[in-house]
Amino acid sequence: MIMSNTSKYTVIPLLVNGQSHDVMVRSADTLLHTLREQIGLTGAKHACGNGDCGACTVLVDGKPMHSCLMLAVEAVSEEITTIEGLKHSEMRQAFVEQWAIQCGYCTPGFILNCHALVKEHPDADDEKIEEWLQSNLCRCTGYYEIKQAVKFVLEMNKKNG
Amino acid sequence: MIPFNFDYFKPDSTEEAIKTYTSEWKLGKKVVYFTGGTEVITFSRGGKMTADAVIDLKGIPDCTVLEMVGEKLIIGAAITLNQLIESDVFPLLSETARRIADHTSRNKITIGGNLMSKLNYKECILPLLVAEAVVVIVGPKGMEELPAEKLASGILEEGTFLTQIKVPVSNLNLPYTSLKRTRTTKVGYPIVSLAALIKEDRIRVAFSGLDEYPFRSAVVEATLNDRTLSDEQRISKAIAKLPTSISDDFLASKGFRKFTLGILLTEMNTVLEGQP
Amino acid sequence: MQNGFHKTVGTAEQRIDAIEKSTGNVKYLGDKLTKGMLHAKVATSTEAHAIIKSINTMEAWKVPGVHAIVTGDMFPFPIGPILADRPPLAFKKVRYYGEPVAIIVAEHPYQAKQAARKIIVDYEPLPIVNSVEQAFQKDAPLIHEQSGQYTKIIDNVYPVPGTNIASHIKIRKGDFGQAWAACTDTFTATYSFNLSDHAAMETRSATVEINPDGRVIVHSTSQSPYTIKKIFNQFFNLEVGKVIVHIPMLGGAFGGKGAVQLEPLAYLASNAVGGKLVKLHFEREEDMMTAPCHIGFNATVKLGVNQEGKLMAGQYTFLIEAGAYSDQAAGITRAAALDCTGPYHIPNVWCDSYCMYTNHPYATSFRGYGHPELTFAIERTMDQFANKLKMDPIEFRLLNAIKPGHTTPTQSVLTVNNIGDAAKCITRAKELIEWTSDPVSTTKDGLIRAKGVALFWKTSTTSTNAQAGAILLFEPDGSVKLSCAAVELGQGTKTILAQIAAERLKMDVSEIHVTMEVNTQYTPHQWRTVASSTTFLAGNAVLAAADDAIRQLKKIGAVALQCSEEDLEVGNSRVYIKSDPMKGIAIKTIALGYKFPDGHTVGGQVIGTGVKMQRQLTTMDKETGFGDPGPWWSVGAQGVEIEWDERNFTYKIIKAVTVMDGGTIINPMTATQQMRGGIFLGLSIASGESFEFNEQGVIQNPDLRTYQMMRMGDQPSEYIVEFIETPSEDGPFGARGIGEYGVIGAAAALANSLSSATNVEMNKLPLTPEMIWRMKGEAYDSVQF
Numbered sequence A: 001m002i003m004s005n006t007s008k009y010t011v012i013p014l015l016v017n018g019q020s021h022d023v024m025v026r027s028a029d030t031l032l033h034t035l036r037e038q039i040g041l042t043g044a045k046h047a048c049g050n051g052d053c054g055a056c057t058v059l060v061d062g063k064p065m066h067s068c069l070m071l072a073v074e075a076v077s078e079e080i081t082t083i084e085g086l087k088h089s090e091m092r093q094a095f096v097e098q099w100a101i102q103c104g105y106c107t108p109g110f111i112l113n114c115h116a117l118v119k120e121h122p123d124a125d126d127e128k129i130e131e132w133l134q135s136n137l138c139r140c141t142g143y144y145e146i147k148q149a150v151k152f153v154l155e156m157n158k159k160n161g
Numbered sequence B: 001m002i003p004f005n006f007d008y009f010k011p012d013s014t015e016e017a018i019k020t021y022t023s024e025w026k027l028g029k030k031v032v033y034f035t036g037g038t039e040v041i042t043f044s045r046g047g048k049m050t051a052d053a054v055i056d057l058k059g060i061p062d063c064t065v066l067e068m069v070g071e072k073l074i075i076g077a078a079i080t081l082n083q084l085i086e087s088d089v090f091p092l093l094s095e096t097a098r099r100i101a102d103h104t105s106r107n108k109i110t111i112g113g114n115l116m117s118k119l120n121y122k123e124c125i126l127p128l129l130v131a132e133a134v135v136v137i138v139g140p141k142g143m144e145e146l147p148a149e150k151l152a153s154g155i156l157e158e159g160t161f162l163t164q165i166k167v168p169v170s171n172l173n174l175p176y177t178s179l180k181r182t183r184t185t186k187v188g189y190p191i192v193s194l195a196a197l198i199k200e201d202r203i204r205v206a207f208s209g210l211d212e213y214p215f216r217s218a219v220v221e222a223t224l225n226d227r228t229l230s231d232e233q234r235i236s237k238a239i240a241k242l243p244t245s246i247s248d249d250f251l252a253s254k255g256f257r258k259f260t261l262g263i264l265l266t267e268m269n270t271v272l273e274g275q276p
Numbered sequence C: 001m002q003n004g005f006h007k008t009v010g011t012a013e014q015r016i017d018a019i020e021k022s023t024g025n026v027k028y029l030g031d032k033l034t035k036g037m038l039h040a041k042v043a044t045s046t047e048a049h050a051i052i053k054s055i056n057t058m059e060a061w062k063v064p065g066v067h068a069i070v071t072g073d074m075f076p077f078p079i080g081p082i083l084a085d086r087p088p089l090a091f092k093k094v095r096y097y098g099e100p101v102a103i104i105v106a107e108h109p110y111q112a113k114q115a116a117r118k119i120i121v122d123y124e125p126l127p128i129v130n131s132v133e134q135a136f137q138k139d140a141p142l143i144h145e146q147s148g149q150y151t152k153i154i155d156n157v158y159p160v161p162g163t164n165i166a167s168h169i170k171i172r173k174g175d176f177g178q179a180w181a182a183c184t185d186t187f188t189a190t191y192s193f194n195l196s197d198h199a200a201m202e203t204r205s206a207t208v209e210i211n212p213d214g215r216v217i218v219h220s221t222s223q224s225p226y227t228i229k230k231i232f233n234q235f236f237n238l239e240v241g242k243v244i245v246h247i248p249m250l251g252g253a254f255g256g257k258g259a260v261q262l263e264p265l266a267y268l269a270s271n272a273v274g275g276k277l278v279k280l281h282f283e284r285e286e287d288m289m290t291a292p293c294h295i296g297f298n299a300t301v302k303l304g305v306n307q308e309g310k311l312m313a314g315q316y317t318f319l320i321e322a323g324a325y326s327d328q329a330a331g332i333t334r335a336a337a338l339d340c341t342g343p344y345h346i347p348n349v350w351c352d353s354y355c356m357y358t359n360h361p362y363a364t365s366f367r368g369y370g371h372p373e374l375t376f377a378i379e380r381t382m383d384q385f386a387n388k389l390k391m392d393p394i395e396f397r398l399l400n401a402i403k404p405g406h407t408t409p410t411q412s413v414l415t416v417n418n419i420g421d422a423a424k425c426i427t428r429a430k431e432l433i434e435w436t437s438d439p440v441s442t443t444k445d446g447l448i449r450a451k452g453v454a455l456f457w458k459t460s461t462t463s464t465n466a467q468a469g470a471i472l473l474f475e476p477d478g479s480v481k482l483s484c485a486a487v488e489l490g491q492g493t494k495t496i497l498a499q500i501a502a503e504r505l506k507m508d509v510s511e512i513h514v515t516m517e518v519n520t521q522y523t524p525h526q527w528r529t530v531a532s533s534t535t536f537l538a539g540n541a542v543l544a545a546a547d548d549a550i551r552q553l554k555k556i557g558a559v560a561l562q563c564s565e566e567d568l569e570v571g572n573s574r575v576y577i578k579s580d581p582m583k584g585i586a587i588k589t590i591a592l593g594y595k596f597p598d599g600h601t602v603g604g605q606v607i608g609t610g611v612k613m614q615r616q617l618t619t620m621d622k623e624t625g626f627g628d629p630g631p632w633w634s635v636g637a638q639g640v641e642i643e644w645d646e647r648n649f650t651y652k653i654i655k656a657v658t659v660m661d662g663g664t665i666i667n668p669m670t671a672t673q674q675m676r677g678g679i680f681l682g683l684s685i686a687s688g689e690s691f692e693f694n695e696q697g698v699i700q701n702p703d704l705r706t707y708q709m710m711r712m713g714d715q716p717s718e719y720i721v722e723f724i725e726t727p728s729e730d731g732p733f734g735a736r737g738i739g740e741y742g743v744i745g746a747a748a749a750l751a752n753s754l755s756s757a758t759n760v761e762m763n764k765l766p767l768t769p770e771m772i773w774r775m776k777g778e779a780y781d782s783v784q785f
């Protein structure tokens, strides 16, 4: 049985972007808080803390997850990917080239979700894209360019086989 | 930011969970169970609940099964909504679950958490109500099987938790439909949500969003199946027979909920009639 | 010799912040982690209107880690940008649910939050003013008993003591009464909507530290760094030079971060712990309930025409809902008045614009500053009146569109230089939306397709002395560091300014390094990054700085090349002789001064400076509104096409068209981003967003789950953006401001399309299925089949 208690902080191991970190947490700390405040990976953003906006999205075993809806202690022995671990993703490049970025606050969360989407569904149609990306809010762009970026990468991947 | 501290336990078996619960409870602590944890986390940060100890049930093998055993489909309480949708073992449940929250949240929200939610919606219960599912609960007094509707209004005995849901295989692949309307966008709480199937030529339907708890009603179903009436008559009579007071809140007025229900019932009839 | 430099103005240069943002490297305020700082949390009011009898902090003090608790009696002075009516912490009385009543400072955020919940306030509830209409009634409960005694910070604010009117602005142009009586046909209608939220993805936060030497270091998510300095000076008696404000890039703002709320709170918190670094961060619910929001609105518009269908008289009554405090709503009340007619020529105008207090969260500027709101009222009226007159709505608009030679409601004279081409905009929008004589059709699936348009205008309502400055520092390699106080909030302003500098210096834009952060210690003064004023003000300042640098480069170059300055030209990173371009010297050789082979030197680092201040703007006359409020009017037209399902009252937005005359477009892609994002924001608010209050004045939907905004798939399937470029004489390279404009016509165009589709006049927002169903007149609680 795994335990972590309150009277003291607990040290837990987290595997983030292929690197393992021993971090001190309260049981009540979310993964988002821990990534940012303990590990210093601030790419995942806090925007609602309530699972409603996707700004905090990270990948847990390749699946998009609102890191504000997960306790750090729940993430022990999972493989976590943050935007800092996606420097070379074609999705990141597509966001730049397709003008999908304005204030940029939603961007890391969107890129991670889009990245996971095209990996899991290389044939994603409009319906699939919408279903996945409804998890993220953007107040600046109007979503058009974000969708273009996803389509661009899907097309490119198809061409490159 | 959760403004209080709690102990976190992740037991490996139901026995260990109950033991942990009992010993913590005896210390006078407030203990809560946790599967997806999304509601525990958001309610805690929002000041809607507190806890001294949290017992995460995800490590218990009974709670993570998803398999056919004999004439039953067994769903562990810790199965996430996306696992259900992807496995598609119970299409009506998949379709209903697909409209709960958003795709990313569904990687975390579990069926157990949805059924035990303190919110009024619990949309996962709708397919279970019409498919006559039973739920398995475990507590200090032992294990028990209950009809799923016992969970509609929610409260289990102190220390008791849900481990599994069992659905008769014969009810998994009947003609069905699942419909939901929100105030505006697709992601959101239902103002009306329904799940329906046809068994032995009769429509069975359960509702959420309309009232304090999700429900299935014998009188409403009897009216909807009354072949002496026209489609329109059946629907307006059924609405008139709604068993309880209809919610009236900022998401929708009572009147609009009834109006929307009428639309959804018409849609339901059209879809179900088109099926074999 | 033009090989290196290419023309950059008019080119879609990639945003200079895009790569950093895509990698998660950009540090927004919340991303700057400082170990050891203290954390503040506000305890907020649980009543919408009540007298504070006592505040008990005993239980809160027992929470471990608590260092200080500040309450309103420690700084009982009202502050504000226009009318000083708001104590930073409620004092004696609370005026909205969610108002800060105390600040707790603790070691960890969770401790501060825990303690905030343990502050116990004893209230004596007062009757609540729960709508702007109620606020306007004679016997309404009074929210500010002392409104006559508040300090006016700027001109043009007129509270009416003994009422809930925080300001009353009047426009009297021509003789409305006589003209109205002479009209052959008239039309009157009333419009309304509730308060709503900016909902920038980054919530507001601020940190403050007071150094032992008295310097106050502020970091904030603000659009108004210099306003923070001004307010700290005015209300905390601090020397302006000792207040240093840092603004990182912002995660969206939309006007909501123009208000100064968190900074004074964080200052009081830091002050209470001996000046230690304190951070105040608003969680989403606080950002929605406690921080300022978007105004609510009620408008009655009366229009009259002559025989030919020309508008002769217009009367406008605006109730602008300010909420509990006037903040920028007082300025919006004025802005809405001075552009009240929309872009139409109306000789006789009567407008009463009221800024109204209610017991709701207070409102501040929102993208468009009163114009999306007034445009909704005006453009709905134009459509309805056209129908009544049996005229095509676009023809009716064209017949009355404002032109050079006409005057505005405040009697400013319009010229080809200060107004865009309204007729051209609406004509082009008509083509793009494929307008036909019957804008309604039915699809094969039985859905109803309908179109709606809106024409709009807006001047940049800055203060009359608004200004911006820019500094260009040359580096040893000849590249340039550009520094100014324009805040990057997603609009791409830094990229535009780099392009303006590069164009004037004839350098490659990649050689301009723009400082993304604002630090008031070295960035020159800038009014604020609002009102679409940055391209105009900061852009012109950059041009002036570039000209200054060119003069210096020529001066040094003339000595180095032994010729006269007049013979020289700057371009391609060189200073060269006009008549013989092969003869010249690389800028890098003279950027830090020139050293002759024998060791002698001339000049020094080239530092270009420039400022731009508004000219010839005047305040408005109290009785008639007479005055020159703005430098130019940008105009635009928008169109929306929807597909309406009449059975279940839902609709899908198929197409959204924006045609904008923004003068010269510096960067077509960032401009397009602004237009798309703008109409999207407008459509999101118009279709679904609104704070819902219960009878106690409490917001029922204070989070992003229940305050529903458009998500992927709800946006228009197609967005078309086009620019008409009527150059503005005094804008940089002919550019006018465009930042806010995309949002302005959205609500009106959507409501017009839905009115056509449903055959019901959609005069209220938001246009949710239920709102449409209600307006369609189905009786409450009765369903017909």
Ligand SMILES: Cc1cc2nc3c(=O)[nH]c(=O)nc-3n(C[C@H](O)[C@H](O)[C@H](O)COP(=O)(O)OP(=O)(O)OC[C@H]3O[C@@H](n4cnc5c(N)ncnc54)[C@H](O)[C@@H]3O)c2cc1C
Binding pocket: A050, A051, A052, B032, B033, B034, B035, B036, B037, B038, B039, B040, B041, B057, B077, B099, B100, B101, B102, B105, B108, B109, B110, B111, B112, B113, B114, B115, B116, B117, B118, B119, B121, B122, B123, B124, B160, B161, B162, B163, B188, B189, B190, C705
């Ligand atoms: C973004 C978002 C959108 C949402 N939209 C919808 C929606 O559209 N429709 C809808 O129906 N719901 C919606 N919800 C609510 C969600 O379905 C419930 O909150 C659900 O409880 C979350 O599941 P969980 O597994 O995370 O629950 P948890 O947080 O683990 O638990 C929820 C509650 O159940 C208790 N509990 C959990 N597991 C057990 C168990 N095995 N035995 C006994 N008690 C248990 C917990 O103590 C807690 O009280 C939404 C939630 C989010 C975050």
Ligand code: FES
Binding pocket: A045, A046, A047, A048, A049, A050, A051, A052, A053, A054, A055, A056, A057, A066, A067, A068, A069
């Ligand atoms: S911050 Fe996690 S979903 Fe918004």
Ligand code: FES
Binding pocket: A100, A101, A102, A103, A104, A105, A106, A107, A137, A138, A139, A140, A141, C201, C251, C252, C490
């Ligand atoms: S770019 Fe600003 S929220 Fe998406």
